[in-house]
Amino acid sequence: MALIPINIKDGSFKQEDVIVGIDLGTTNSLIAIIDSNTKKPKILKANFDDILVPSIIYLGKNKQTIVGNKAKKHLIEEPQNTIFSVKRLMGKSYKDVVENITTKSYKIIDDNNDSLVKIEVEGRYYTPVELSSYILKELKNIAETELNNKISKAVITVPAYFNDAQRQATRDAGKLAGLDVLRIINEPTAASLAYGIGIEQNQNQTVAVYDLGGGTFDISILKINEGIFEVLSTNGDTNLGGDDFDHEIVKYWIENFFDNQNLKINNFDMQKLRIEAENAKKYLSEHENFSIDISINSRITKLELSLIKLEELIKPIVDKTIKSCFNAMNDAGLKNSDIDEVIMVGGSTRVKLVKNEIKKFFEKKELHDKLNPDETVALGAAIEADILAGNRKDILLLDVTPLSLGIETMGGLMDVIIPRNAKIPQSIAKQYTTSKDGQSNLRISIFQGERDNVSFNRKLGEFNLTGIPAMPAGLPKIEISFMLDADGILKVKAKELRSSVEQKIEVKPQYGLTDEELEKMLLDSLLHAGEDVKYRSLTEAQTEAEQLIYTTLRFIEKNKNELSNDEIEQTNNFVEQLKNSIKSESKDEILKAHDILNDFTKPFAERLMDKAIAFAIKGKKID
Ligand code: AMP
Numbered sequence: 085m086a087l088i089p090i091n092i093k094d095g096s097f098k099q100e101d102v103i104v105g106i107d108l109g110t111t112n113s114l115i116a117i118i119d120s121n122t123k124k125p126k127i128l129k130a131n132f133d134d135i136l137v138p139s140i141i142y143l144g145k146n147k148q149t150i151v152g153n154k155a156k157k158h159l160i161e162e163p164q165n166t167i168f169s170v171k172r173l174m175g176k177s178y179k180d181v182v183e184n185i186t187t188k189s190y191k192i193i194d195d196n197n198d199s200l201v202k203i204e205v206e207g208r209y210y211t212p213v214e215l216s217s218y219i220l221k222e223l224k225n226i227a228e229t230e231l232n233n234k235i236s237k238a239v240i241t242v243p244a245y246f247n248d249a250q251r252q253a254t255r256d257a258g259k260l261a262g263l264d265v266l267r268i269i270n271e272p273t274a275a276s277l278a279y280g281i282g283i284e285q286n287q288n289q290t291v292a293v294y295d296l297g298g299g300t301f302d303i304s305i306l307k308i309n310e311g312i313f314e315v316l317s318t319n320g321d322t323n324l325g326g327d328d329f330d331h332e333i334v335k336y337w338i339e340n341f342f343d344n345q346n347l348k349i350n351n352f353d354m355q356k357l358r359i360e361a362e363n364a365k366k367y368l369s370e371h372e373n374f375s376i377d378i379s380i381n382s383r384i385t386k387l388e389l390s391l392i393k394l395e396e397l398i399k400p401i402v403d404k405t406i407k408s409c410f411n412a413m414n415d416a417g418l419k420n421s422d423i424d425e426v427i428m429v430g431g432s433t434r435v436k437l438v439k440n441e442i443k444k445f446f447e448k449k450e451l452h453d454k455l456n457p458d459e460t461v462a463l464g465a466a467i468e469a470d471i472l473a474g475n476r477k478d479i480l481l482l483d484v485t486p487l488s489l490g491i492e493t494m495g496g497l498m499d500v501i502i503p504r505n506a507k508i509p510q511s512i513a514k515q516y517t518t519s520k521d522g523q524s525n526l527r528i529s530i531f532q533g534e535r536d537n538v539s540f541n542r543k544l545g546e547f548n549l550t551g552i553p554a555m556p557a558g559l560p561k562i563e564i565s566f567m568l569d570a571d572g573i574l575k576v577k578a579k580e581l582r583s584s585v586e587q588k589i590e591v592k593p594q595y596g597l598t599d600e601e602l603e604k605m606l607l608d609s610l611l612h613a614g615e616d617v618k619y620r621s622l623t624e625a626q627t628e629a630e631q632l633i634y635t636t637l638r639f640i641e642k643n644k645n646e647l648s649n650d651e652i653e654q655t656n657n658f659v660e661q662l663k664n665s666i667k668s669e670s671k672d673e674i675l676k677a678h679d680i681l682n683d684f685t686k687p688f689a690e691r692l693m694d695k696a697i698a699f700a701i702k703g704k705k706i707d
Pocket of ligand 1: 110296297298325362365366367369429432433434435457458
């Protein structure tokens, strides 16, 4: 018999607040909870339906929206009204996605600017956030029907590479679907939780989570130690997955099975080929050869694909994922043989070539693939939801940020505040000061990236700290705090400590990084490491020289009556020399000229200082 608690104030029945775990995937989405009887995570499904809800939305006339399997049927008949892979558009502008647009059969608005993308269907405009919210609503309905209970709280997973804008867009989609999103977590972290639950408390393990889905790829290196999960490094590609395998197959079929040079394949037939390509790929996960008769341009054509050919077609894509694994291992500072377990997640890890290449790379005989790779992430999200509900105090979750975060300092140098791979949530504060007397404003520009020269990094935002009371240069104490929350969203605060003037912003970049940009940023930092060191030391020397010129000229101006003409003239000469050396771009020249000026002015600066001190203590009584 079940006990139902009653609220004695208003007489209502109080149901347990269930927090659901949601895997909002590019291809398929799932919703899971912890079963109240078994205490194990389980996937919820609509009656008689498949557990996977295809992340497909059909937008019919009269504002009719259909999500999932029923929407999938419209992919062929009405491709322009049927939206798939919307996750790839989350938090992105038209410019970000323009190169991939040929693969989409629906209309993405070309407004040729930096604002977020919109999709046009039947004269109405939809944002990716709105479209994702339809998928989330569908999942919410499934859970509410199955549990006979209202659902209002959720944990949603995102790829590890999602930036602030993409995470925020996911959170907004949840809100629009009527869900309070308690936590956004990385998919590989959720997957590791799904496996971690079986790990005995006293076991220490280093785990690689390889997650290859329909449209995204992530690799994470995790340390699991006495119930604590720590992400050592992450890497991946937000635009790589099983869809790309399908694309290669379609290309191969078009090039080799249709002889008409001017062959024009309409949208309708293209979708047919895409669906058959996916079927062929799945079939070849179990068999050696695939063939099918298909009607294209009203002619029947026999399409074939062997396992050997498939592997040849997709090898370059699989190799890209191996390169990411290599980078993740480098970042974690581990050898391949240090990995105890390799966890396979995502539908595309069923592909034989993928399994074989990963086994080879991690030098493992067996891969960890006991759980259904489609379900693992959602099951982990349900476990995280259980942790947030306070039911599992034994597990702690640590995550890392994939790129360094910092501010621009003098000379355009990047000053890192939260380093790459730092654990999140994370809060770090650093102190800075002004460079000019009486400076009342300070512009704070926030950057993300690994290069010393900020112009090579990515600007996240900027703001002005205004109203700093007039003080000599170097006197204000400006504390800049970076607070990166568990969802990877950054809040920046600047405070002048003497006057308590403060300003803050939340950084929500308007659009995201493409995978190529991210990979390039990391690669560039390695390629240009030597150059960057040179750039930093030259810029620092130039900045110091400029500061010395500024303070020297100010000193001369203030004390001209105390100095001889010779001293003033010679100082001005050395200032000119230093100015010229700055233009030379030679660090050694600058340092030499800097020292000459400094050595020359030091004695009379000290002389004046002694005089001032003597004056200050004159007349004072010393007991
Ligand atoms: P996910 O995003 O994790 O749902 O993965 C979806 C991807 O897995 C799609 O590209 C599917 O075509 C692919 N997939 C699903 N089942 C198989 C299979 N048996 N063999 C190969 N790929 C599969």
